Amino acid sequence: MIELYLFLFIMLIAAVIATEIKDLLAAVISLGAVGFSVAIMFILVQAPDLAIVQIVVEILTIVIFVAVVFRTTHIDETIGKRFASTHILSMVLFSLFAFLFLAAVVQSLRELPRFGYATMRVASEYIRLGLSECGGANIVADVILDFRALDTLGEATVLFTSVIGVLALMRKIGRKR
Amino acid sequence: MIAFLACIVLFLIGLYAIVTKRNLIKIVIGFALMEYGINLLFALIGFRHGSVAPIITQIDMPRRFVDPVPQALVLTAIVIALGTTALMLAVALRIYNRYKTFDIAEIRKLKG
Numbered sequence: 562m563i564e565l566y567l568f569l570f571i572m573l574i575a576a577v578i579a580t581e582i583k584d585l586l587a588a589v590i591s592l593g594a595v596g597f598s599v600a601i602m603f604i605l606v607q608a609p610d611l612a613i614v615q616i617v618v619e620i621l622t623i624v625i626f627v628a629v630v631f632r633t634t635h636i637d638e639t640i641g642k643r644f645a646s647t648h649i650l651s652m653v654l655f656s657l658f659a660f661l662f663l664a665a666v667v668q669s670l671r672e673l674p675r676f677g678y679a680t681m682r683v684a685s686e687y688i689r690l691g692l693s694e695c696g697g698a699n700i701v702a703d704v705i706l707d708f709r710a711l712d713t714l715g716e717a718t719v720l721f722t723s724v725i726g727v728l729a730l731m732r733k734i735g736r737k738r
Numbered sequence: 739m740i741a742f743l744a745c746i747v748l749f750l751i752g753l754y755a756i757v758t759k760r761n762l763i764k765i766v767i768g769f770a771l772m773e774y775g776i777n778l779l780f781a782l783i784g785f786r787h788g789s790v791a792p793i794i795t796q797i798d799m800p801r802r803f804v805d806p807v808p809q810a811l812v813l814t815a816i817v818i819a820l821g822t823t824a825l826m827l828a829v830a831l832r833i834y835n836r837y838k839t840f841d842i843a844e845i846r847k848l849k850g
Contacts (some may be wrong), residue, residue: 563812564781564783565741566740566741569741569744570744570775572744572748573747573748573751576748576751576752577751578757579755579767579771580754580764580767580768580771581753585761585763585764588763588764588767589763589767590769592767592770595748595771595774596770596774597787599774599777599778600847602778602782603778603783604782606781606782606784606785606804607743607790607791607792607804608781608784608787608791608804608809608812609793610809610813611777611781611804611809611812611813611816614816614817615777615816618817618819618820621820622770622823622850625823625824625827626763626766626827627762627828629830629831630814632765632831633831633834634834634840637761637763638761638839638840638841638845639759639760639761639765639841640761640841645843648758648760650759651757651758655753655754655758658753659753659754660785662746662750663746663750666743667743667798669835670739670743670746672744673783674783674784675739676739676740676741676742676784676785677785677786679783679785679786679788679814680806680821683807684784684803684805684807686804687806687807688792688803688806689801691794692794692797696767696795697777698794698795699792699793699794700792700793700794700803700806701792701806701809701810701813703806704806704807704809704810705744705813705814709810710762712810712811712814713814716814716817716818718760718819719750719818719821720821722759722821723821723822723824723825724821725754726825726828727824727825727828729830730825730828730829730832731828731831731832
């Protein structure tokens with residue numbers, strides 16, 4: 562699994578670049594590097610459905626980001642300005658929170674099964690019944706479309722709401738000048 | 739353990755961008771980074787050594803699969819992340835058209 566750790570490293574480097582660089586277009590492309598590293602890691606942990614969806618969603622995200630950056634400006638003019646007092650306060654608060662959060666996470670990750678040894682109490686039932694009860698050979702599709710179909714209904718509701726919101730925000734007709 | 743911690747660090751980088759950056763696009767990028775971190779953490783928790791993807795290719799194959807439940811949850815979360823990112827970017831674009839800046843320190847006055 563050495564390649565998994567390599568991609569985790571690349572992902573973290575690209576994430577730091579995406580938050581710190583001055584050019585917004587470069588930041589968006591670094592975000593794309595993070596997303597495609599995640600897609601490759603999904604393939605490495607045997608999740609091909611997630612990899613396909615991640616690649617499609619990542620391309621759409623990058624296209625929307627680039628469209629917004631091209632219509633506006635691609636220089637992050639806030640980088641290099643003098644630090645305001647609220648900025649320093651937010652830095653201090655964030656580092657305090659990050660310290661406490663990491664301590665709590667390290668404690669709670671010990672309770673989880675180790676990496677590569679998942680306990681599958683619920684999933685064993687889904688795997689046993691998936692083909693006979695739902696008739697789908699892909700267990701992930703069985704779970705999202707049959708065993709947990711209400712989740713997918715909620716997802717469709719959220720997507721519909723966000724599409725309505727984007728349409729309402731981007732409309733041309735009826736806008737006050 | 740190291741792999742899980744890397745996902746948490748990615749989450750914290752996203753939170754850092756949200757809390758301390760003053761550019762709206764950087765804040766949206768921070769939200770996207772947090773989403774990637776949590777999705778990857780779920781997919782890594784479901785992994786088992788020596789297992790294959792949960793797709794039945796032969797009727798009597800040994801059913802030694804990785805956990806399909808986190809994969810199904812993450813599949814939903816990825817698509818919702820796209821919707822929220824698009825909505826946030828639409829709001830950012832309208833704010834830029836009104837104020838001609840992405841700097842949240844200069845977007846103070848609510849012009850009617």
